[in-house]
Amino acid sequence: MTTTINMANPNTIWASVLVEALVRSGVTHFVISPGSRSTPLAIAAVEHPKTTTTVHFDERGAGYFALGYARANQCAAALICTSGTAVANYLPAIVEASQDFLPMVVLTADRPPETWNSGVNQTILQDGIYSHYTRLNRTLPVPGTHIPLAFLIEMVDRACDAMQNVENPxxxxxxxxxxxxxEPTGVTTDFAPWLLPIRSWLNNDVSLSQNTNRPVTDIDPLIVVQTAARLARATHGLLVFGRENDRKHAESYLxxxxxxxxxxxxxxQSPLxxxxxxxxxxxxxxxxxxxxEVQNRWQPNVILQFGGxxxxxxALDYFTEVRPEIYLQVHPFTTPSMDPTRCVTNHIQTExxxxxxxxxxxxxxxxxxxxxxxSGWSTQTQNFQNQY
Incomplete structure (x- = not known):
């Protein structure tokens, strides 16, 4: 067995398999806010040889740390917290990650379902608490040998697929x-039969479901020709660089x-x-x-925007007022939330x-x-360099 599993009890086995499945999908950094109910997850994250961890005592701050990690590294971190109101503190960072199409895995520990709506301390209804700001929400079953571990692996893989979905990550x-x-308290039960059905998975390093999601990179040559012709004819053009998470495009933009x-x-928020x-x-x-003077003498009739x-x-008010004849927005993802002014005439979905x-x-x-x-206008803009 190449994968190390903490065999102390069903909770440690379950958490070890969950973390291993995340690692195989590219999630290797875990941001942990200490708490009792999340002990199995925290131990599994710390014990895994391929993970790194950050401990942050405040869940709201931890959420923003994971958000910044995703922005900087273009990959997800996993958040781990205990049950109850701790879970609610992640919401602001989750909303921002959702709005910016940034990957993030949120692992919230919970008490068993029979304690819900019972007044037990640190127990709230956590299922679906983040509403439509998550691409996938699942409450897993309580760990037990009657639940196939392949089911857990499948759920983690589905979550990672949804998180990295081409259309809406x-x-x-x-x-x-x-x-x-x-805690990893030892028991006398032999759990080897529980792991037997996933033996082949444990002995390799791939996901059960191979994630084939990739950023949209294909470019329609006809759209390139048509767009270039529009730009070449424009005398009142404006380039706009909006919110973007990746710095690698800067040279092409320049x-x-x-x-x-x-x-x-x-x-x-543009890296440019x-x-x-x-x-x-x-x-x-x-x-x-x-x-x-600018508003009276110059108004763009063609806008080319890259990013969100x-x-x-x-600027939003200005573009709404001007409402150019042609407003092209280039972004890998196209949803109504990408166009708050409703001025965009053409969405071009590509990198x-x-x-x-x-x-x-x-x-x-x-x-x-x-x-x-x-050039006269260019000289005038230099006067504002220190104010930009």
Missing amino acids: GPVHLNCPFEKPL KLARILKWPIWIDI RSSLTYSELPLLNADILSQS PLTSQL GGKFAEALYQRLSDSEIAPSYFD
Whole structure:
């Protein structure tokens, strides 16, 4: 057996298999908020040879730590907490992860179902507590040899598949009831027959269900040709870089920006924010957009946006008022929440960096109309460099 299983009792076996299944799906960092009911999960996470752990005593802070981990590493961390009100403290971070399509696994320990609605201390209804902000919510059965361990592995794999879904990735919730003993107290029962049906799984390192979800990367050549033609003709174009979690596309975005020479709005949550300077290209900010001179003399009729929604309410209000003839938004995921202004005329569902690179290659051989936002305007924007 290549997988190490804590054989002390059904709880430790169950938790060991659960953590192993998560590790095989790429979840290797666990953020633990100490508590009694979550003891089996915490021990399993700490004992696994391929995991790393962070201990955070406050569940709200732990949730935001996992959120930041997902942003920085483009992979999920798993949260572990005890039962009761501790569970509710994860909600703000889960909402943000959901809105930003960030992966996160939430493992909440729970008391057995017979204690629910009974007034027992630290017992609330935890099933579905995060509502529609999780991509999958399951309350697992209480560990016992009558429950096949293959069922547990399947549930974990389903959760990870939902978390990494191409169309709509985001957080998932597994509610985990445990009976006492919660600590790894040894018992005389032979649990080997319980593990026998998953022996082949234990002896390899793959998931029962192979996750085939991948980011949307295919680019329709016709869309590239049509989009490049629109951009080449535009004299009042604006490039917008919205909320995005991956920094690897910055160079492709910069190449496209330099060839178009359009003014640019960069959201505070865009990784491109630290990659451009005012000396290179005209960068817009709230001070510039609020000037009546700008509003009267220049309004974009074509907007090309990469990434998710913008943070600035001023920019959102401005785009709503201007309502350009063509507003293209490029993002791997397209849902109504990606367009709060309802101004987008075309959603292009693909990876932003590759689409920007394809546009750059196409435009390199094209005649591009000069931007109305000329060098004089560029000089004016430099005056706001210290305020941006």
